[in-house]
Amino acid sequence: MFTRTEERSKNTKKTGHSKALKLLQRHKKERGKQERKNAPSRATQDSLAYRAMYEDGLCEVAPGVFSKSVAISDINYQISDRDHQSDIFSKYAEFLNGFDSESTVQINIINRRKDIRQFMQETSFKHRPDDLNALRDEMNHIMRERVESGNTSLLKEKYVTFTQHADDRQRAKTSLNQLQANVVTSFHQMGSTARPLNGLRRLQLANATLRPGSVLHFDYDDLKYSGLTTHSVIAPTSFNFKHAKNRFTMGDQVAQVLYLRDYPPEISDRLITDLTDIMADLEIAIQIHPIDPVKGMKMVQTKKGFMQKQKADEQQKAMKAGYDPDILPENLTHSLDEAEDLLQQMQDDNQQLFDVTFLVMAQGKTDQQLDEIIEQVKAAGRRHSCEFANLDYLQEQALNSVLMWGQNYVPVSRTLTTSAAAIFIPFTAQELSDSSGLVYGVNQVTQNLVTADRRNLKAGNGMILGRPGAGKSFASKQEMLSVRLRDADSEVLIIDPEREYSAVAQALGGEVIPISQGAAAHINPMEINEDYGDDEDPVIFKTDFILSMCDMLLGGKNGLSAERRTLIDRACRLTYQRYFEQHTAMPTMVDLSNTLKQQPEEEGKQIALELEPYIEGSLSVFAHQTNVDNDNSVVVYDVKDLGKNLRSMGMLIVLDQIWNRITKNRNSGKRTWIYVDEMQLLLSNEFASNYFFELWSRARKWGALPTGITQNVETLLLSDNARRMLSNSEFVLLLDQAANDRDQLTEMLHLSEQEEGYITNADSGHGLMIAGDAVIPFENDFPKKTKLYKIMSTKPEDMEQYISRKKLHEDGGEVSGE
CATH class of the missing domain: 1.10.150 (DNA polymerase; domain 1)
Incomplete structure (x- = not known):
């Protein structure tokens, strides 16, 4: 069993002796009494090895040992080119070398199944008092099918915990804050974002492991009235470490921790990728303890000296037996060469030594379910010539080594050099999963849903670029529909030079304004x-x-x-x-x-x-x-029939109308989404181009999100304004590109060779999404037997069919089922 100190929250200031305050305190005392009654047993709480978890995120692991944790974002390591991978690997190795022997680093990589009900609650399209709920239901059905299939129901999270020795909490806080700043900087240099965790978040993560599926309802003030410690709120109802010699139960879950016992000298950096592709709740913990460089050097020299003595003994035996003394056992010769090479690396190549323990924890509802997961873990290891082994009678220690306290309690480790330890680099592929975002498809690498919220970007302006047939109009229409179905207060304004968006306007009850020389509509x-x-x-x-x-x-x-x-x-x-x-x-x-x-x-x-x-x-x-409904929430400006003499003037006037709406909407608290198809047409005239550029530049301040759409990327990039607009856009959808366009975009957007591959001969609806710092290869294979598909399809037969069916329905005729 492990012992720990009790935590106490800070005394609250006395705010008087009013009756209301006394009632509140009495209520809190009653709640504290109830919490004491419902708390898990002391023995269960004592199985959690840390001593105290403070509100600021500092954890007292053991007397004189403290830790902090940060969450790190993933980066596209696996789809980067070799040079970029090498650069990231080198920076990660430098990060490890930055710790001294008084520190410990713990990397946690967590697979959690999404709670589909909670996911749908957060991201689904809620019913509203309008005529669009049938479309919302269809969108929700498609989204639910996607999240229930493949790997889309997995959440992958990554954390780094680091420890320091200190005499007291204040000294620990100072040194760990300094170390935390270095950690954040190191990961920033690798292209990752490191976000420090407070005490509540660290407890929530432990709770998710120890009591999966439960929600942690806890406030540090509760401890004052309950007299309990944080152990009581995260501990399961019980632990049974005698369930089996190599597994245990916690609450109603069965769990097991394996360790990586054997692996080849040239292990692949894809081991973690393959483990996190397993469809199960898994937690990988890599415990890394730096060895003092002087001690490390002496240790290698001692071992080398021992092997040299062994070599001399073998040579003497060979001479006495009349054999050639230069013929030595192969494993001895190999070990001596390795020791010599290691000394050389430590002296010349900044290689240090680390004690490393690689653990994998799996859990399930039954032993049979757990057996299946464990076999998948071992199979993933075998694919890389690695062996995962059981930790018999060490499961309590192993559990605490997996939990993010920052301490290794398992007496099993392997000594590795910096480069060998860095091979367990935690990065695989970036994810994009904004809980408030719209669905854009599925991540081609991880198979998780791609959800993005452009409103959260520093500059949500966007471009959708692709050759004819690549799916750019479909992607645009999907976003337009999603915006209106999700947010009734948002407005969608579209400049349509090819008459492609009438079906969208009709579906959303919008207005199509035909602008031409002989049109009855006027602006x-x-x-x-x-x-x-x-x-x-x-x-x-x-x-x-x-x-x-x-x-x-x-x-x-x-x-x-x-x-x-x-x-x-x-x-x-x-x-x-x-x-x-x-x-x-x-x-x-x-x-x-x-x-x-x-x-x-x-x-x-x-x-x-x-x-x-x-x-x-x-x-x-x-x-x-003006004689048209310019105040409709969805307006399509149909400029297809604008003649040559009126095209530039018409485009300029439409842009000004849009600016009128933007300014009006901002004061009403409404977001304005603007879509300009074939945007290169706007840029062909100096006046329209300059006005459009000004609108684009000022949009964010005014609550607008403009989007440019084109298939003529080469023509577009001839405009200096367009290049500046693209450079300042944080949201870009790149679909299949023609060779010349692809070369220019790759250079301008700094894409790797592997990333460029996702926009080369890509299927319709497949490509790259750039959203802020994230670059996500995505695929959007939308189900064709749906009303939404017919609305969004650019095929004339689908558009005409939808419009005619809607007209028939409005006229009171019967419409057959899909």
Whole structure:
């Protein structure tokens, strides 16, 4: 059994002797009494080897020994190219060398099955009082099927615990905080994020191992009234270490800890990957204790000296027997060579020695279930010429060596060099699993669901890039639908130059605005609201937009003259002044033209004359009051039929309408999602390109998430604005790419050769997702026999079928089942 000290929380300040406070304290005392009554037995609690777990995350493991823990994020080690792997490996080896013999490092890699009910509770699409619940149900059904199949129900977490010797808690805190800063820096250099754990989080992790499936309801203040220690809240109902010589029970679970007994000199770094691919609750713990370099050197020299004496004895025996003295036993010759090589490495290659213990803990509901998991662990070892063995009569010590206290209680270890210890590098492949995120598919490496929340990124602006048929429109539509089905307060605005998004608008009850020379739908470019300005006078910003539009229409190669800019600026201000002061109808381009004609300068009349085709003539589609539902939560701007003469102007006006919505939505607390298909069309005109770039740059501050979509990556990247936009986008979906496009993107986004492979000849819907620092190879094979698929499909037959079926349904006709 292990002993431990009791913990006490800090005394709370006296806040008076009111009746309410007395009642509260009485309630807490009653709860403390109940907690004492329900606590596991003292013997069960004493089986947990640590002494105290403090609220700040400091753990007193044993007298004079303290530890802290950090959670580390995974990185794409297994799909990195050899040079990058070598760089990560070297940095990890340096990390190990940074510990002295007074420290211990413990690496924990945890596989946990997802609680599917809890997962669906967090990520499912909740019903709302609208007509979209059938689509939400279908999305939930697809998501549930995915999480229940393959490895998608596994969560993989990684932690580092490190210990220091200290005379008291305060000294331990100082030295461990210093060590923690070094650990965080080391992992940052490897591309991983290290996040320190507080006491509650460390207890929650222990609770998840000791009482799987339970939720830890605990507050450190509880200890004051219960008189208990933290052991009481995480201990299972019972331990039975006599269940069998090599396994034990804890509560209703059967568990077993194995150790890695034998492995070859050239072990693969994929052992951990293969172990974590096992579909079971597993916990890997690697205990690493540095050996003092001077002692290590003496130890190797002593062993070498012993083997040299053995060699001399063997040679004497051979001479007496009349044999050749140079013929020695092969294992002795090999051991001497190894010792010589090791001394050389320690002297010249910064190699140190470590005592390493590699443990794997598995648990199940029954012995039979546990047998199956243990066999899978041993089989994974055999694939790498490794042998996992039982720890007979050492299961209590082994359990505590797996739990994240930071101490090894198993009297079994193997002495390894730095590079040999570093082969157990904990990295495999990055995961992306935001609990508040949308589902984008399945991780091709780990087979876990990929869920991402662009709202949490520093800059959630995004691009979706892929050659024709790669699945970019489908991916865009899936995100649009998911956004609206998840968040009723979000708005989706789409610029559609190829008429691909009508089915999405119809499915979501949105508005399709056809913009063309002869269309009955009109958008007024003079439309303004009080929020239009960037927290400043909206007229100034709107006037700047009108100037840009007039410059595009009338400026020619040299742009508008200073006189013309002055006149247009004045006319705009006067027009809006009448609107705001006299509360007249929203001004239009006709009103601007009339104001220009009223100016004393003849040049004003000349400007009005040159604008006449866009105000009264054949191109006057934008000279009317807005007559469409521009306030719908889903708006598709169909610009397919915009003629050559109106395309640039039309794109600019649509962008300005979108900016109007963004500013309005921010003050209403709404998020605006913007999608621009064939975005290279916007960038072909200088004015539209600059306006789009400004909108893109300002979007985050205004609660907007713009997304550019294109198949013409080479053309897109000819624009300096586009390159800057891509560089500043933290969300990029890369689907199958043409060779030239792929080369440019690989260089620009710093992709490895292996990562580039995921966008080379990729199936439709397969590729790479970049979200912040994460680079995830994903696949999105969406079920075809669903309504959602027909809405999102870009195949004309699917789109037409969906629209016609919806129209038939709205007209009261019967619709046959799928």
